[in-house]
Structure formats: C-alpha cells, structure tokens
Amino acid sequence: MSSATTGRFVRPAVLFTGVLLASLVAGCGSSDDDSTAAPSPSATAAPSATAVAADSVLTVQDPWVKAADAGMTGAFATLVNNTDADVTITGATSTVSPMELHEMTMRDGQMVMQAKESGTVIKARSEYRLEPGGDHLMLMNLAQPVRAGDEVSFTLTFADGRTQTFTAVAKPFTGAQESYAPGHGQGEPSHAPSASHSPAP
Template sequence: MRPTGPLGSHRRPSVVLATTAALLALGIAGCGPADPAAGPQPGGPASASTAAGAVEIRDPWVKAADKGMTAAFATLVNGGDTDVTVTGATTSVSPMELHEMTMKDGKMVMRQKEGGIVIKARGTHVLEPGGDHLMLMDLRQPVRAGDALTVTLTFGDGRTEQFTAVAKPFTGAQESYAPGHGAPMPSMSGQPTTSPAS
C-alpha cells in the first residue's frame, strides 16, 4: 500500500532527485577525456593550433598585366591568439614570392621579405601597393581586368589556405612590377622580363 500523508509526499521527490543525479553523473563520465572517440577537449593543445590557423583574407585583388610581373594584394586578419607567418604563395599563372618595398640609397626598391609575412595575434596585416605584397614573378599568360586568380598561401606550420583575387587595372602607386619602370627592382630569379619602352 502506497504511503500517504507528509512522509510519502516528501519521499517521492527525494527518489526522483537521486535518480536524476545518478543519470547525470553517468552522462558526464561518458563524455570525459578518457573516451578516445570524444576527440580533443577544449583548452588543450588542439584549440591553440585552431586559434593560430584562423586567418581571414579580405578584399583580395591582383593588378592586371599583359606580361612580365605583377602583384596580388589583400588584408590578412588573424583571429587567433598566436602570431601567424605566411611563408609562401603559389598560383597557376606564375611563380610567386613574398615581397616588400623599402628605402635604399634614397630610392624605393623591391626585395624579398625575409622571414615571411607575420600577422600578429588578433591583428591585421595589409598587403598593398607600396608595401608588402605577393609578387607574381613571370606571367605565363596575361592577367586581364576581371580575371579571377586562385592563390594558395602557405603558413609556417605547413597549413595552406586558398583565396580568389580578381584582377583590376591600377595606376596609383609609383612602384613597378617590371624592370625599367618606376622604382628600381633587383633581379629576383631567372631572366628578368623587360617591358616595352614607353
């Protein structure tokens, strides 16, 4: 016979609470780190590498060119908690190098960027005419306004990331992406491509 009165009404909630607590304890134990299928837990080494890999590429574009050399630009945003270094870039239409513009003997010159392009933790690094950029060294085909180029970045930890840059005409900055025009440029690799005399 079921108990009634104050004693019975207090006993039932106690039993329900004890059963619920036991089920919760079993559920939590099943998802603990000891379960190999559960994968890496937040806060471990995996979350640090995930944060380091969070690079957003904003407003990418490439300067249109018929031949010789040109450059790609973008804004690189590091959403992670550690610095990220771009160590290389590739595209199907040209070999690529990481370049910077710097003053030498009172003139603006282009050179390879030693140590890669570093994007600070929670920071932004702008690739732009007159500054750091991704150099397309020897075009195998014209890059005309409206063309879409796929560029693959390589990072210091071996990861890669692709983005699409649309070509557009640009005449703003005074630096040049072919020998003989604008700022002097040292020979980077192979035979330099000369532009027609203007």
C-alpha cells in the first residue's frame, strides 16, 4: 500500500523537475545568443589600419638593420613611391641612435660613405633601394646593441614636413665586406671620420 502511494507522488515531482531543467537550458541558450550578437573588437580594427596605410607617404618593403653590438650600423629597405609627385627624404631618426642619410661616392680613387646633404629623392611612380654598398640610413652611435631578431623603429622626415614611421628587423650580415667603423681593410667602404663625415668636395 505504501509503495503504491509513493509511486503516485514521485511521478509529478519528476515531471516538475524536467520542466524546471528545460527552462534553465532555454535561459542559457538565450544568454549565449546575446553574447554572440555583440560586435567583436576586431570588427572595428580594420578601418584604423587602412587609415594609417592611406596616410603613408611611401611603401617600405623588406626593411632590415645590420645587427651590431656597438658603434655604427646601417638600415636598408626598398622605398616605393606610388604617387604622381617626387618625394624627398630629408632626415631619419631612431630611438637607438642618431642617424644620417648616407651615400657611396668616389674619393681619392676609393669608394667611401658620406652624409647625403641634399636628401634622398624617390621619383614619382618608382622605387628606390637602400642597400649595402649603396645609399642607406646610417645609425651613427648605438645607445644599445642591436641583435639579430630585434625590431627597431625608424621615422623618416620629408621635405614637406610629413613623417612616416616603420619597423625593421635586425639581421646578421657580412656581405660586401663593409665596415661601418674605422679600421676597415683596403678596398672596403670607408666610414672613418676623416673621410665620411665631411661634405663631398
């Protein structure tokens, strides 16, 4: 008798528990729907990246820095001018070193590096290579080592007052037998102060 009575009371309790669990599951589902409907932060990030690219004066391709522990070193890249007007770079800065625009020139029968006082011109609809053995951005006195894999930030200044910042990765480089400090061997590009820090004659 008691067992039959117990069975009659258990069934409604089980049914009530099932309804309660279904309500809770439905409530969780609606909460998930609300969270997925919210806009993600990445949806608003793309326009700002596009705006920065649109403000750039030049396209800087494959920028890199010659790794060095101290003294002098160089930064290189391919600069692309996609506009219809010539662009002149008048200076460059970095947080790790004072900088100069440099070029290779013949002096006393030897190729030497010197400051490019007139700036670097990138013609309209053309590209300009900054490379070892040619024009480059010179880091004059490193405040800290620049080791392979380091990222160094540079800011270019243009003749019209605009600026552009880019980041270059440091790489080990021994090609062209270049020397960016006194003590170079014969036939190597010179950067001795007596030769390279004075304007071209």
